[in-house]
Amino acid sequence: MVYNLALQYTQNIEDAEEITQDVFVKISQKLDGFKNESSLKTWIYRITINTSLDFLKSKNSKKRFFFGLFSDSGHENKKQEPVDFNHPGVVLEQKEEIIKIFSFINMLPNDQKTALILLKIEGNSQQETAEIMNLTQKAVESLFQRAKKNLLQKLNQQKEYEK
Structure with a gap:
């Protein structure tokens, strides 16, 4: 569940694996603080969503900084499309259309x-x-x-x- 959700946000196997590891570290660190106000599944989903969004924000800010070093045009306001679309559920023929759809979802x-x-x-x-x-x-x-x-x-x- 955690890996699949992270993969939906990143469309990249390695990034989803990194997020999954981060989520389980956070879960183990915060498990004592779980108050049963929601189901454990809901709590884990929230951690995964927040971790995924934070990961993407961090990754995009690093890209903007890097590209900003080489360009004086206004790239700051553009959202970055996934450079490396690596999703195991996508067959080659569909890849171009799926990349386009996920780039729109990411916007x-x-x-x-x-x-x-x-x-x-x-x-x-x-x-x-x-x-x-x-x-x-x-x-x-x-x-x-x-x-x-x-x-x-x-x-x-x-x-x-x-x-």
């Missing part, structure tokens, strides 16, 4: 991205997703609908661009 705000991943990729129910994200079910539905709308806009823009 979503973190809360929309998380709702989309938990609902449609991880297959959690709205109730489970709401518990994991510490939101109401209505808020989760709203985030998902906005994510879906944003993705459709980006895909349509891409189709127009390719014409």
Whole structure:
């Protein structure tokens, strides 16, 4: 569960493995502080999501710093696409389309991205997703609908661009 969720955020086997290790270290360090206010699964999901988002933020800031050394153009406002798309569930023929879709997913705000991943990729129910994200079910539905709308806009823009 932890590895698969991390893989959805990073689309990279090595990064997902690193995040998985970090998550289990955090779980072992914080297990005494678990208060049973939610299920253990929900608690682990939250740790995994936060660790994944922190990892991506750190990785992107390092990339921006590195690219900033060699360029004086405004790269700071662009989100980085995955340079190395390494996901075991993607067959070669689908890889180009999947890369495009995940690059659009990665452009979503973190809360929309998380709702989309938990609902449609991880297959959690709205109730489970709401518990994991510490939101109401209505808020989760709203985030998902906005994510879906944003993705459709980006895909349509891409189709127009390719014409």
